[in-house]
Amino acid sequence: MKYVSTRGNAPELGFCDAILAGLANDGGLYVPKIWPTLSDEEIAALSGKSYADIAFAVMWPYVEGDIPKDIFQTMINEAYATFRHDAVAPLVQTGSNEFVLELFHGPTLAFKDVAMQLLARVMDFVLDQRGARATIIGATSGDTGGAAIEAFRGRANTDIFIMFPHGKVSPVQQRQMTSVLDDNVHCIALEGNFDDCQGLLKDMFAHESFRDTVAMSGVNSINWGRIMAQVVYYFSSAVSLGAPGRAISFTVPTGNFGDIFAGFVAKQMGLPIEKLVIATNQNDILARTLETGSYDVLGVTPSVSPSMDIQVSSNFERLLFEVHDRDSEAVVRMMSGLKQSGCFSIADKPMERLRQVFAAERASEAETAATIKSVLADSGYLLDPHSAVGVHVARKIRAVEKDAEMPEAPMIVLSTAHPAKFPAAVVEASGQYPALPVWLSDLLERDERLTVIDNSLEKVEAFILAHARAASDKK
Numbered sequence: 001m002k003y004v005s006t007r008g009n010a011p012e013l014g015f016c017d018a019i020l021a022g023l024a025n026d027g028g029l030y031v032p033k034i035w036p037t038l039s040d041e042e043i044a045a046l047s048g049k050s051y052a053d054i055a056f057a058v059m060w061p062y063v064e065g066d067i068p069k070d071i072f073q074t075m076i077n078e079a080y081a082t083f084r085h086d087a088v089a090p091l092v093q094t095g096s097n098e099f100v101l102e103l104f105h106g107p108t109l110a111f112k113d114v115a116m117q118l119l120a121r122v123m124d125f126v127l128d129q130r131g132a133r134a135t136i137i138g139a140t141s142g143d144t145g146g147a148a149i150e151a152f153r154g155r156a157n158t159d160i161f162i163m164f165p166h167g168k169v170s171p172v173q174q175r176q177m178t179s180v181l182d183d184n185v186h187c188i189a190l191e192g193n194f195d196d197c198q199g200l201l202k203d204m205f206a207h208e209s210f211r212d213t214v215a216m217s218g219v220n221s222i223n224w225g226r227i228m229a230q231v232v233y234y235f236s237s238a239v240s241l242g243a244p245g246r247a248i249s250f251t252v253p254t255g256n257f258g259d260i261f262a263g264f265v266a267k268q269m270g271l272p273i274e275k276l277v278i279a280t281n282q283n284d285i286l287a288r289t290l291e292t293g294s295y296d297v298l299g300v301t302p303s304v305s306p307s308m309d310i311q312v313s314s315n316f317e318r319l320l321f322e323v324h325d326r327d328s329e330a331v332v333r334m335m336s337g338l339k340q341s342g343c344f345s346i347a348d349k350p351m352e353r354l355r356q357v358f359a360a361e362r363a364s365e366a367e368t369a370a371t372i373k374s375v376l377a378d379s380g381y382l383l384d385p386h387s388a389v390g391v392h393v394a395r396k397i398r399a400v401e402k403d404a405e406m407p408e409a410p411m412i413v414l415s416t417a418h419p420a421k422f423p424a425a426v427v428e429a430s431g432q433y434p435a436l437p438v439w440l441s442d443l444l445e446r447d448e449r450l451t452v453i454d455n456s457l458e459k460v461e462a463f464i465l466a467h468a469r470a471a472s473d474k475k
């Protein structure tokens, strides 16, 4: 498989190079040159298979030719052996035709582990083969950072630097990053918000001499490897509810648009998905865009679902590329508008395509809390605030569909984090304290290491240059 940039001005790469690059050097995001498809028979044959086997069947077309088959299968087996549930991503019923897909059974209790555990193994393999070292730089609103650090800690070929917004992640999220004291791990508490962290990350990718000196790579969902691994659970869950024989809808708590874009990929690959519902918190740029056709960045308001406190959703660019028939010039125009004036408009035709597949709604802070409370009361099930945003939105959308007498597909809500990651919000909403699992119970007492840095490209780059082994190799 070859990979092309959404901005059309970067070299086509094979799988391993696209993974190591992270972001394309024209500022675009890599996508496969074509979407591989699975026939109905192939999808039906996934039923009853283990998560690891489904993962192999779904991902192999993207990897074939770049990594030997047996090695890729081993990486998958090892990655999902780190999960503490046999099903890896089990489904739990929370209402009539409503299911929650638990994606938080990995080492850091967030859905990010699903992709990160595999990506770290893929990167290690590629770097080993090339006798090379890389510096991974990431931006996090809380969960990506912890999952990336856990997956890359102690690895000989990589140093990892994670920027998180100082004071704006939950205490559990912060300790999951800052209590990892391996020499190759560096946590930067940035004086800014998540969009500032992600903005600096993109600026570093665009700064050629810095990028080359540190052999920069990225593991945010700008990296195709993240999306690819997240496609798998759309298949595993849909098949267990009767796909391809019946269509399934998904609601996805959305921030950077990576998780829901993986659903779009699953649909492109042939999975019968009725609707993909974007669920946002009060930072509702994506819901507004679906309503108005105008992507308009406003300030970020902190919420009880902090990992979704995002305005610039990096993976939306991948979707724009698709709904504009892969017209990279149109993408470049929209992204320049975004950079210059914080907004761009989407023309009627691509907007219509987008609305055929996606719906969107938001949950206020009060609605999120009320959902945590009512789901606990009705089903005895404790949601984290991000997943509660998803359940609230799913119910809102289904009520509208019911009023319009539309046929009802089973609805799967992606549950993206364990409630114990956000105890303050959960206990306030429900009165029930979500305890951390025993193996993490001392987390908040563990020693921390972090460096607070101003929101300054110069200062962050200087810190990374001083600590990255790839940079000192070149001196």
Ligand SMILES: Cc1ncc(COP(=O)(O)O)c(C=O)c1O
Binding pocket: 110, 111, 142, 143, 144, 221, 253, 254, 255, 256, 257, 258, 259, 260, 307, 308, 386, 387, 416, 417
């Ligand atoms: C718990 C949680 N839910 C939802 C999201 C949103 O996912 P995405 O950024 O892929 O849209 C995130 C962060 O990305 C998260 O950490």
Ligand SMILES: N[C@@H](CCOP(=O)(O)O)C(=O)O
Binding pocket: 139, 140, 141, 142, 143, 144, 145, 219, 220, 221, 222, 255, 256, 258, 307, 308, 314
């Ligand atoms: N919510 C995310 C933000 C970064 O998203 P990513 O999927 O692009 O890595 C987080 O938890 O950091």
